[in-house]
């Protein structure tokens with residue numbers, strides 16, 4: 001009499017185990033980024049996450065952490081390197097501290113426009129650097145995009161480089177940017193992104209610089225009066241995966257992940273385009289005074305002498321090779 005129920009339990013347990021086996025192991029990957037779910041990073045990350053879920057029949061899926069929920073970009077890259085976070089969709093701002101080869105892309109006025117920048121990132125030069133991430137315990141899946149960066153501040157309109165002189169501006173933790181911005185007369189103050197809104201609000205810094213999609217989604221219009229479309233530097237972004245996850249993927253799954261990241265890049269760049277096209281009107285509506293016809297030559301002239309330093313650091317030939325991409 002006592003045997004029968006025990007058998008039933010055993011049969012039930014075996015049945016459950018079978019069911020679980022049929023469904024397969026399910027892995028939920030944590031992906032973090034700085035801005036909102038609706039922003040360019042959210043759009044790209046959602047395309048990536050949907051594609052890996054579809055391509056692996058839900059064996060892999062994501063939990064998204066927008067709005068700096070997992071920390072600043074440097075912290076997130078570190079966590080991905082350690083394997084305590086699976087994925088990050090991040091600007092290259094702090095990436096040079098891990099992969100020095102990526103710093104060349106941070107030179108001000110290196111790229112002429114979006115077409116040029118995307119061609120370089122997707123071409124042999126960009127892809128070589130993407131592969132270099134592997135040597136630092138990071139798997140670069142694809143270059144996504146943050147966008148060309150523009151200056152905002154609370155003090156005065158910036159039309160020419162001389163207007164920038166003396167303004168205290170928050171920069172990313174990026175030595176190339178800081179060196180470049182000093183030539184404009186700015187006083188660069190490096191700071192992780194999660195602290196920027198408060199620093200602007202409290203006047204710890206006068207301004208900051210970021211692409212339109214970031215200025216929009218982070219509501220900087222609430223704390224900044226002036227926007228100048230300086231486009232002084234291109235800000236690439238990248239989806240990075242932890243090697244812990246990568247090393248467990250089959251070749252077929254690896255292809256699903258890289259294809260998903262490529263699709264994410266297309267969607268994220270399209271969102272950057274859309275924000276560049278529509279966001280400026282929105283920012284004006286929110287009260288910002290926008291200089292759309294900045295004296296770009298004054299900035300290019302100011303930074304020109306720093307190119308000698310950049311050439312020493314990165315090689316004049318490497319810089320020229322990027323400039324030569326048509």
Ligand code: EAX
Nearest residue numbers: 034091093146172193210
């Ligand atoms: O990647 O730190 C920055 O200003 C970045 O542009 C922002 O985190 C989005």
